[in-house]
Amino acid sequence: MDADILVENCIVVAMDGRPPITDGAIAIKGDKIVYVGKAEKAGDIKAETRIDARGMVALPGLINCHTHVPMTLLRGIAEDQPLEKWLRESIWPIEAKLTDEDVYYGTLLGCIEMIKGGTTCFADMYFHVDAMAKAIEEVGIRAAIAPGIIELGFPETGIAMLEDAVKFAERWHGKAEGRIVAQLGPHAPYTCGPELLMKAKQEAERLGIFLHIHLAESVKEVKDFNEKHGKTEFEFLEEIGFLGPKVLAAHCVQLTDKDMEIISKHGVKVAYNPTSNAKLGNGIARAWELHQLGVDVGLATDGPASNNTLDMVETLRWAALLQKAKYRDPTVMPLDTVLEMATIGGARVLGLEGEVGSLEPGKKADVILIDLKKPHLTPVHNVKATIVYSAKASDVDTVIIDGRLVMRNRRILTVDEEAVREKTGEISRDLMQR
Amino acid sequence: MDADILVENCIVVAMDGRPPITDGAIAIKGDKIVYVGKAEKAGDIKAETRIDARGMVALPGLINCHTHVPMTLLRGIAEDQPLEKWLRESIWPIEAKLTDEDVYYGTLLGCIEMIKGGTTCFADMYFHVDAMAKAIEEVGIRAAIAPGIIELGFPETGIAMLEDAVKFAERWHGKAEGRIVAQLGPHAPYTCGPELLMKAKQEAERLGIFLHIHLAESVKEVKDFNEKHGKTEFEFLEEIGFLGPKVLAAHCVQLTDKDMEIISKHGVKVAYNPTSNAKLGNGIARAWELHQLGVDVGLATDGPASNNTLDMVETLRWAALLQKAKYRDPTVMPLDTVLEMATIGGARVLGLEGEVGSLEPGKKADVILIDLKKPHLTPVHNVKATIVYSAKASDVDTVIIDGRLVMRNRRILTVDEEAVREKTGEISRDLMQR
Numbered sequence: 001m002d003a004d005i006l007v008e009n010c011i012v013v014a015m016d017g018r019p020p021i022t023d024g025a026i027a028i029k030g031d032k033i034v035y036v037g038k039a040e041k042a043g044d045i046k047a048e049t050r051i052d053a054r055g056m057v058a059l060p061g062l063i064n065c066h067t068h069v070p071m072t073l074l075r076g077i078a079e080d081q082p083l084e085k086w087l088r089e090s091i092w093p094i095e096a097k098l099t100d101e102d103v104y105y106g107t108l109l110g111c112i113e114m115i116k117g118g119t120t121c122f123a124d125m126y127f128h129v130d131a132m133a134k135a136i137e138e139v140g141i142r143a144a145i146a147p148g149i150i151e152l153g154f155p156e157t158g159i160a161m162l163e164d165a166v167k168f169a170e171r172w173h174g175k176a177e178g179r180i181v182a183q184l185g186p187h188a189p190y191t192c193g194p195e196l197l198m199k200a201k202q203e204a205e206r207l208g209i210f211l212h213i214h215l216a217e218s219v220k221e222v223k224d225f226n227e228k229h230g231k232t233e234f235e236f237l238e239e240i241g242f243l244g245p246k247v248l249a250a251h252c253v254q255l256t257d258k259d260m261e262i263i264s265k266h267g268v269k270v271a272y273n274p275t276s277n278a279k280l281g282n283g284i285a286r287a288w289e290l291h292q293l294g295v296d297v298g299l300a301t302d303g304p305a306s307n308n309t310l311d312m313v314e315t316l317r318w319a320a321l322l323q324k325a326k327y328r329d330p331t332v333m334p335l336d337t338v339l340e341m342a343t344i345g346g347a348r349v350l351g352l353e354g355e356v357g358s359l360e361p362g363k364k365a366d367v368i369l370i371d372l373k374k375p376h377l378t379p380v381h382n383v384k385a386t387i388v389y390s391a392k393a394s395d396v397d398t399v400i401i402d403g404r405l406v407m408r409n410r411r412i413l414t415v416d417e418e419a420v421r422e423k424t425g426e427i428s429r430d431l432m433q434r
Numbered sequence: 435m436d437a438d439i440l441v442e443n444c445i446v447v448a449m450d451g452r453p454p455i456t457d458g459a460i461a462i463k464g465d466k467i468v469y470v471g472k473a474e475k476a477g478d479i480k481a482e483t484r485i486d487a488r489g490m491v492a493l494p495g496l497i498n499c500h501t502h503v504p505m506t507l508l509r510g511i512a513e514d515q516p517l518e519k520w521l522r523e524s525i526w527p528i529e530a531k532l533t534d535e536d537v538y539y540g541t542l543l544g545c546i547e548m549i550k551g552g553t554t555c556f557a558d559m560y561f562h563v564d565a566m567a568k569a570i571e572e573v574g575i576r577a578a579i580a581p582g583i584i585e586l587g588f589p590e591t592g593i594a595m596l597e598d599a600v601k602f603a604e605r606w607h608g609k610a611e612g613r614i615v616a617q618l619g620p621h622a623p624y625t626c627g628p629e630l631l632m633k634a635k636q637e638a639e640r641l642g643i644f645l646h647i648h649l650a651e652s653v654k655e656v657k658d659f660n661e662k663h664g665k666t667e668f669e670f671l672e673e674i675g676f677l678g679p680k681v682l683a684a685h686c687v688q689l690t691d692k693d694m695e696i697i698s699k700h701g702v703k704v705a706y707n708p709t710s711n712a713k714l715g716n717g718i719a720r721a722w723e724l725h726q727l728g729v730d731v732g733l734a735t736d737g738p739a740s741n742n743t744l745d746m747v748e749t750l751r752w753a754a755l756l757q758k759a760k761y762r763d764p765t766v767m768p769l770d771t772v773l774e775m776a777t778i779g780g781a782r783v784l785g786l787e788g789e790v791g792s793l794e795p796g797k798k799a800d801v802i803l804i805d806l807k808k809p810h811l812t813p814v815h816n817v818k819a820t821i822v823y824s825a826k827a828s829d830v831d832t833v834i835i836d837g838r839l840v841m842r843n844r845r846i847l848t849v850d851e852e853a854v855r856e857k858t859g860e861i862s863r864d865l866m867q868r
Contacts, residue, residue, distance in 0.1 A: 075812075112809045314748075324712055330516060376745070379507065385513045
């Protein structure tokens with residue numbers, strides 16, 4: 001067999017239901033995986049690039065189901081503040097000043113951070129989306145991009161944003177060798193009225209793409225919505241006919257039992273953001289209960305202004321430990337479950353499970369190698385436990401996305417990391433002066 | 435002025451009440467800090483070793499107030515299990531087989547991990563403490579070691595362990611150039627009866643050292659204790675006269691309002707272990723309320739079998755975010771507070787605030803440098819926010835303890851990291867076969 005890349009001599013955690021394969025190998029041809037199994041059976045595979053991954057573990061690339069990557073530029077500008085004050089006084093005024101160029105570089109910076117932490121695919125809702133797509137195309141990562149749509153009492157603004165979003169989807173869906181898919185991002189039910197929400201739904205159905213929306217994030221938002229409408233956001237969205245299996249609902253922290261039934265009944269996908277929900281004082285989502293109900297739950301970081309990282313390796317640990325703390329039970333959200341949520345489960349949440357999320361022949365080659373030869377990863381009694389409970393973003397050694405080596409020995413190969421770091425430093429200093 | 439080491443051109447976060455010093459410098463002579471201030475004013479300082487720390491931030495070394503370092507060997511052996519089952523079926527049977535040599539290497543491994551994550555001082559309760567002290571002496575870290583004391587219905591065993599602990603304290607307190615201090619470690623009120631607890635207190639007072647004890651950790655432990663004694667652990671310990679300002683209480687997760695008053699009234703020191711408490715399903719401690727009452731609260735990792743790391747950089751973030759999640763308020767446990775708890779506050783918790791915990795002339799030179807030139811640390815709008823909310827253990831570049839360079843450019847200088855990693859790997863594989 002001929003291959004372009006052969007990764008050899010590692011433990012393979014394929015996330016396809018098989019136990020970890022010791023002395024494993026993965027062969028890649030073009031953008032696809034062509035072999036996953038024992039290294040000894042890969043002996044006759046000829047490959048241009050051979051990677052000796054001794055002492056490492058190979059995994060499907062991690063999938064971040066909800067973020068706002070260009071907010072790297074705003075990381076750390078205002079901390080420990082009430083959510084409303086933080087948004088109105090710090091975040092929104094600065095966001096209003098962002099240009100395409102800012103967003104382009106902010107996206108590059110965030111993608112570099114994600115790749116260095118083993119994330120190969122993410123779902124994002126933001127603005128200046130063409131600039132984002134350009135950065136994503138260059139850096140070589142995979143992404144689902146939802147142009148944000150907000151009306152906030154100005155219906156014509158909402159419609160115009162929706163029209164722009166549809167045009168973006170028509171321009172970019174399936175582009176960058178298929179690495180970019182589009183979503184439509186009506187921001188939330190408190191910023192978009194029912195007409196706009198349903199128009200977005202019709203357009204998403206016509207285009208065959210996902211809707212991406214914030215739901216039940218903060219206590220105040222939910223309280224205000226309930227007071228105004230006499231029902232919860234989920235009850236409201238069910239009534240207007242918005243919900244369905246192609247709806248990606250970010251957060252879902254403040255849920256009633258009935259909300260959880262509605263989510264389950266309509267096959268709504270959920271992005272669980274453990275660190276951001278904690279940091280903004282929103283609490284801990286009922287993610288374990290949702291999982292028990294059969295809901296597809298993916299893991300996410302949220303934007304780096306409210307996290308303040310884009311670190312999915314860390315998120316594995318947070319996702320498990322916060323559930324154990326919430327339910328006061330160490331057996332809930334076990335390590336296999338969170339590892340699934342960050343890989344094949346996350347792929348399901350984005351509708352990409354046919355393409356990515358596990359290491360199987362025929363799937364896109366999104367593969368990461370984690371180096372286990374570290375004191376904090378010693379000893380390895382159970383390699384999945386090592387990944388979930390002990391590994392760090394900085395242990396990710398090599399990243400392959402769509403069959404292309406984008407990081408080797410922690411060096412980014414597609415863009416100039418140092419130049420991006422310097423440029424984004426300049427931009428963010430300038431942003432504070434504008 | 436003459437110095438041995440001059441650290442130049444960094445931001446200095448001295449934790450002495452001053453704002454961060456840009457273009458700062460720190461001069462070290464012998465084991466002590468002799469200058470902290472602007473680099474330009476350090477121009478005439480002659481130093482044998484000059485460290486150009488451009489793009490880095492200098493901080494006091496982080497202080498881990500409660501752990502069981504040799505449990506590195508047991509990291510990952512049993513996960514996601516109920517606490518009782520985990521202890522009885524996995525941890526205790528293996529711990530019973532540990533030898534001095536195992537503990538020596540397990541300690542070396544844990545100390546290497548801690549140094550690589552910027553921890554320069556820790557408080558530990560374990561067994562085979564002479565082997566631990568030897569490892570600590572060699573690796574060059576600072577530690578407070580409490581030999582564990584347990585009777586569990588065998589009073590003569592308890593007394594014998596106390597006597598051994600006292601001998602250890604007499605042998606080691608103030609040794610290793612003063613880097614080792616001893617504590618006495620009666621394990622908990624449910625494993626040590628009141629006579630043993632009070633004997634330990636008398637001995638600790640005679641020796642002028644701290645008591646280190648587990649309190650109010652799990653729901654079951656507290657429920658069982660309350661049922662048996664008709665009062666809480668803190669009420670019980672107050673009644674028998676055990677409590678005082680030289681008592682280090684680890685965990686304190688399950689507290690009544692009255693327990694918190696008792697802690698405050700007696701000046702008991704508290705070690706808050708956010709990740710371990712979460713992972714074992716014990717919940718989230720009322721650390722912010724304790725802090726508001728004026729209690730000295732330090733941060734801690736607990737042992738690496740229940741964490742599964744010894745990472746104090748990560749713990750900064752966990753300590754803040756879990757409190758915000760618990761109280762559903764982003765303003766509680768602000769970044770300045772957690773940074774204090776991990777440095778000067780932690781020093782107070784161990785009674786070492788006269789020696790370490792801040793960068794001030796006359797104090798011991800325990801200094802760490804964090805490299806800010808990383809994509810995930812870009813931009814830096816507020817350097818303390820960058821440290822607490824974005825930095826990772828792997829960003830620690832250089833560590834100085836007691837005036838001695840123990841890590842430079844992430845290379846451990848005092849012991850052979852690779853050899854320790856291999857040896858501990860062998861030991862832990864062997865342990866599972868014994």
